[in-house]
Amino acid sequence: MGRKWANIVAKKTAKDANNSKIYAKFGIEIYAAAKSGDPDPETNQKLRFVIDRAKTYNVPKHIIDRAIEKAKGSGDETYxxxxxxxxxxxxxxxxxxxxxxxxxxxxxxxxxxxxxxxxxxxxxxxxxxMFDNTAIFGFESEDAEDIFEYLMEEDIDVRDVFDEDDQVIVYGEVVDFHAIQEALKAKGIEEFSIAEIQMLPQTxxxxxxxxxxxxxxxxxxxxxxxxxxxxxxxxxxx
Missing domain, CATH: 3.30.70.980 (YebC, transcriptional regulation domain)
Incomplete structure (x- = not known):
């Protein structure tokens, strides 16, 4: 498990090094998500998910807002x-x-x-x-076992919870992405180093x-x- 997480971190770090590129890609993804349904992230779960991911990559608020406003207005591109x-x-x-x-x-x-x-x-x-679609969260915490027990108490099944490089990593089912995120926030965890859905290789x-x-x-x-x-x-x- 640890090696898979290391590869994800390496990928994220490489992308962080090219902010203009990652911002542009998120701008398109946010626009497409907002255009495909209600441009309000409170009612559009897909849009909310993209915005949450964008925030872990430090995408500026004005880029997020501009993409949503474009979807509300004259933008007519279909993705x-x-x-x-x-x-x-x-x-x-x-x-x-x-x-x-x-x-x-x-x-x-x-x-x-x-x-x-x-x-x-x-x-x-x-x-x-040969890959498993997986909800992944990474954040600073002192005790993976405590996080695991807490999520179980919240009736959220997870595939794995473990410590890795001063982080706690949670692997869960894709359908539980928002439930896991909201439960972790309710426990006081606000900053995520990663909050993604990834295709993890089985081997x-x-x-x-x-x-x-x-x-x-x-x-x-x-x-x-x-x-x-x-x-x-x-x-x-x-």
Missing amino acids: SELRYEGFGPNGSMVIVDTLTNNVNRTAADVRAAFGKNGGNMGVSGAVAY EVTLSDEDVAQFEKMIDALDELEDVQSIYHNVELD
């Missing part, structure tokens, strides 16, 4: 959520989630990023069955140094695509 699955070196598996207003462009770009960097795009369902693979270099080049190429929102994989990285 589609699409998932692509593929393979990297030595059987490594990759899931790429996108949000796009041009499906043909995105499909071509993702396919090219795989193909030009030693990978290949598979069919839908080719690798997703991880170790690549040679040469394959790791090729794999990271492929992941970087995918991450550079403007329509890519999230990337998940099963490679154990230091």
Whole structure:
């Protein structure tokens, strides 16, 4: 479990290093969520979830508000959520989630990023069955066992609660995301280092140094695509 969490932290840290890019991606995601339903996060659960995630990445309030106002007003762009699955070196598996207003462009770009960097795009369902969709929370706390017992008392089943690098990490079911978050807030936890839904690999693979270099080049190429929102994989990285 700890290694999976370490990979998530590494991914988040890398994204934090490029604020303008992550802010732009969240701006689109917030706009799309607000456009797809009520632009009020109090009644639009999807929008509320995106905003909560944005806050863990320190997305400024004015960017969030601007995206919502655009959805309320003249914005007429339509975005589609699409998932692509593929393979990297030595059987490594990759899931790429996108949000796009041009499906043909995105499909071509993702396919090219795989193909030009030693990978290949598979069919839908080719690798997703090897990942578990998981609600993940990370926060500062002194006692994972206390958090686990508290959530059980609140009738919230969780997959795992453990200590990792001075943090308590909670893995739960996706349907319980908001219930877990609200329960933790009720316990006095307001700041989350991560509050996400992630595709966690059931098992991880170790690549040679040469394959790791090729794999990271492929992941970087995918991450550079403007329509890519999230990337998940099963490679154990230091």
